[in-house]
Amino acid sequence: MRHFKKVNRCRICNSGKLKKYLNLKEQPLANSFLKQEDIKNEKKYPLELLFCEKCKLSQLSIVVNPKLIFNKYDYLASFSKALKNHYKKLVKSLEKKNNLYDKSTVLDIGCNDGVLLNNYSKKVLNVIGIEPSNAFKKIKNKKIKVINKFFNENTANIFLRKFSKAKIITITNVLAHVDNINSLIKNVKKILHSNGNLIIEVPYILDMLNRSTFDLVYHEHLSYFNIISLKFLFEKNGLKIINIDKINFGASGPSLRIYVTHNKSSFKVNKKIFTYIRNEKLKGVDDFNTYKKFEQNVKNKISKLRKKLINLHEKNYKLACFTAPAKGNTLLNSLNLKSNFFEFATENNHRKINKFTPGTHLKIVKDNKLINSKIKYALLLSWNYKKFFVKNSKFIKNGGKFIFPF
Numbered sequence: 001m002r003h004f005k006k007v008n009r010c011r012i013c014n015s016g017k018l019k020k021y022l023n024l025k026e027q028p029l030a031n032s033f034l035k036q037e038d039i040k041n042e043k044k045y046p047l048e049l050l051f052c053e054k055c056k057l058s059q060l061s062i063v064v065n066p067k068l069i070f071n072k073y074d075y076l077a078s079f080s081k082a083l084k085n086h087y088k089k090l091v092k093s094l095e096k097k098n099n100l101y102d103k104s105t106v107l108d109i110g111c112n113d114g115v116l117l118n119n120y121s122k123k124v125l126n127v128i129g130i131e132p133s134n135a136f137k138k139i140k141n142k143k144i145k146v147i148n149k150f151f152n153e154n155t156a157n158i159f160l161r162k163f164s165k166a167k168i169i170t171i172t173n174v175l176a177h178v179d180n181i182n183s184l185i186k187n188v189k190k191i192l193h194s195n196g197n198l199i200i201e202v203p204y205i206l207d208m209l210n211r212s213t214f215d216l217v218y219h220e221h222l223s224y225f226n227i228i229s230l231k232f233l234f235e236k237n238g239l240k241i242i243n244i245d246k247i248n249f250g251a252s253g254p255s256l257r258i259y260v261t262h263n264k265s266s267f268k269v270n271k272k273i274f275t276y277i278r279n280e281k282l283k284g285v286d287d288f289n290t291y292k293k294f295e296q297n298v299k300n301k302i303s304k305l306r307k308k309l310i311n312l313h314e315k316n317y318k319l320a321c322f323t324a325p326a327k328g329n330t331l332l333n334s335l336n337l338k339s340n341f342f343e344f345a346t347e348n349n350h351r352k353i354n355k356f357t358p359g360t361h362l363k364i365v366k367d368n369k370l371i372n373s374k375i376k377y378a379l380l381l382s383w384n385y386k387k388f389f390v391k392n393s394k395f396i397k398n399g400g401k402f403i404f405p406f
Contacts (some may be wrong), residue, residue, distance in 0.1 A: 012052070017386050018295060027219075057224070106120055106126070166193055170201075171200045176202055241259065383406050
């Protein structure tokens with residue numbers, strides 16, 4: 001089996017004018033949490049970004065074979081209470097804005113363990129998910145029907161044979177994972193109702209640039225979107241963006257929520273889209289120099305955090321990591337600290353407990369060990385849930401302190 005392929009052309013516009021930036025060297029697959037016996041056979045792959053001069057998309061310089069990523073996939077979205085609340089609000093909003101009559105079909109592409117689909121009311125006839133990993137096996141709601149495949153032309157045809165065209169299609173925290181992105185959008189268009197809505201949530205590269213949140217870069221995330229590149233993508237495939245919401249919360253941090261529909265649908269285009277694009281150009285999203293500055297800012301960020309952690313360690317404080325998200329592994333591996341620097345990492349996802357973090361090989365334990373071990377400082381790897389954890393964590397209530405990487 002081929003492990004990865006190099007990217008020579010942009011996956012949106014097919015341009016060969018790609019410029020390299022942010023080389024994070026070789027890193028392991030961020031979601032491949034390890035059993036003890038797997039550590040010796042761990043593989044690492046180049047982790048570097050490319051900037052497309054034509055459509056302004058940023059993308060990884062390689063594509064790792066998706067079977068290596070998704071065959072052993074430990075991410076279950078429902079373990080995050082904050083994320084469950086996020087999707088509950090989204091579905092409530094979609095049901096309110098759209099006339100989901102009794103015969104309506106709704107679809108979530110990349111439905112994971114049903115965290116979004118669980119929120120649809122009983123009046124929706126067909127609640128469908130498409131999910132390539134084994135996460136779908138955790139779905140208990142019998143109303144949800146799942147197609148356990150990667151989404152492609154064949155899957156779209158299976159969907160159309162079984163169900164009516166979808167009034168609502170959601171793709172949240174998924175689009176960045178897709179290599180043949182034009183094919184995905186083409187097939188989504190085929191199964192979207194003539195007056196239906198496609199709702200996409202993606203991490204926003206402008207936030208990543210502003211805050212130097214480089215931990216969002218890992219092999220699972222092939223693309224890093226701005227509105228300029230997304231507009232290019234949808235227009236190329238006969239669709240139009242009709243609205244944009246900037247959301248301060250998403251599965252990977254601050255995100256864009258993009259509303260898309262057919263060119264000939266009755267929905268009007270909200271003018272704020274053009275305001276967003278003007279702002280992106282003012283911020284230099286279309287200028288490669290911006291990305292080189294980001295690269296230097298990341299180096300400074302890593303150096304500053306590393307010095308802070310080493311300073312605490314030299315004062316004989318025991319340190320741990322709070323939560324073990326995939327993106328945290330990009331951060332940990334980039335810090336280049338000794339293997340025994342942290343005592344452990346904590347989690348509430350039972351699939352990760354007693355496994356080891358990729359690359360750094362920290363043992364993952366239950367959350368309560370953080371309190372029982374009398375750890376004073378913990379590096380908060382799920383920094384996008386900062387407010388939630390500061391408010392609700394027993395570690396904080398017992399006098400512990402978080403170290404925020406961003």
